[in-house]
Amino acid sequence: MIEFINVGMTYPCGNVGLKNINLTINESEVTVFIGPSGSGKTTLLKMINRLEDNTTGEVKINGKNVKEYDIHKMRWDIGYALQQVALFPHMNVEENIAIVPELKKWKKEKINARIDELLHMIGLEPEKYRKRKPSELSGGEAQRIGIARALAADPKIILMDEPFSALDPITRASLQEDVKKLQKQINKTIVFVTHDIEEAFLLGDKICIIQDGELIQSGTKQEIISNPKNDFVKKFIAIKKKEGEAHE
Numbered sequence: 001m002i003e004f005i006n007v008g009m010t011y012p013c014g015n016v017g018l019k020n021i022n023l024t025i026n027e028s029e030v031t032v033f034i035g036p037s038g039s040g041k042t043t044l045l046k047m048i049n050r051l052e053d054n055t056t057g058e059v060k061i062n063g064k065n066v067k068e069y070d071i072h073k074m075r076w077d078i079g080y081a082l083q084q085v086a087l088f089p090h091m092n093v094e095e096n097i098a099i100v101p102e103l104k105k106w107k108k109e110k111i112n113a114r115i116d117e118l119l120h121m122i123g124l125e126p127e128k129y130r131k132r133k134p135s136e137l138s139g140g141e142a143q144r145i146g147i148a149r150a151l152a153a154d155p156k157i158i159l160m161d162e163p164f165s166a167l168d169p170i171t172r173a174s175l176q177e178d179v180k181k182l183q184k185q186i187n188k189t190i191v192f193v194t195h196d197i198e199e200a201f202l203l204g205d206k207i208c209i210i211q212d213g214e215l216i217q218s219g220t221k222q223e224i225i226s227n228p229k230n231d232f233v234k235k236f237i238a239i240k241k242k243e244g245e246a247h248e
């Protein structure tokens with residue numbers, strides 16, 4: 001379980017990133033942060049693996065303040081996948097996936113078996129893809145490898161920051177399905193950032209709507225649709241309704 005208790009964050013330049021966030025992220029659920037560009041979604045996500053530190057309040061994982069964990073070990077247990085997939089260009093697919101397992105000093109055979117298992121899971125033939133460099137992958141394939149890498153050392157928590165927003169709609173839909181299937185298979189705590197309400201409703205057990213560094217509303221899709229807290233939330237849902245109507 002991840003808890004934000006009265007969390008605020010001001011950047012050194014004085015920019016306010018977050019204001020008084022109170023939120024519980026349940027284990028084995030997909031929690032989605034959604035809001036416009038610049039609303040604070042990435043900042044909020046980065047508090048969890050301490051790529052940014054909260055300046056007020058507390059962030060806790062399993063009851064313990066994140067600042068009390070050994071930062072490196074903690075990060076090995078938190079998978080992280082981003083839009084700019086950031087595979088290391090000079091390393092091939094298997095080397096990219098093996099980074100954290102190697103830091104954790106897994107045995108070679110265990111790492112190899114894990115690479116095969118992950119490549120099968122994301123639908124890429126190990127024999128074909130293991131030795132490829134990132135430059136020899138399509139955008140969708142690179143994104144899948146980024147997800148495999150985030151899962152490699154079997155982290156309990158996976159953070160995903162707009163991982164699909166640079167992809168074409170078909171690849172994106174297929175990866176969204178992958179995440180849903182994965183979640184059922186591996187039962188992880190996933191925190192997923194998006195600015196797309198369709199994606200949020202598709203993936204999220206809990207949806208957190210963020211605006212100007214504040215958590216405006218959180219709840220299930222049904223809770224938010226049936227009881228939107230203000231006009232801003234209504235606007236998001238109105239977009240959803242319009243799109244739905246257009247398809248009918």
Ligand code: ADP
Pocket residue numbers: 011012013015016017035036037038039040041042043044
């Ligand atoms: P989002 O992910 O929702 O687009 P961010 O969390 O990246 O939003 O940013 C939230 C706010 O914090 C924005 O106003 C942004 O300009 C500001 N911000 C982000 N990173 C920094 C930084 N390193 N220094 C100063 N301000 C920042």
Ligand code: MG
Pocket residue numbers: 041042043161
């Ligand atoms: Mg962002």
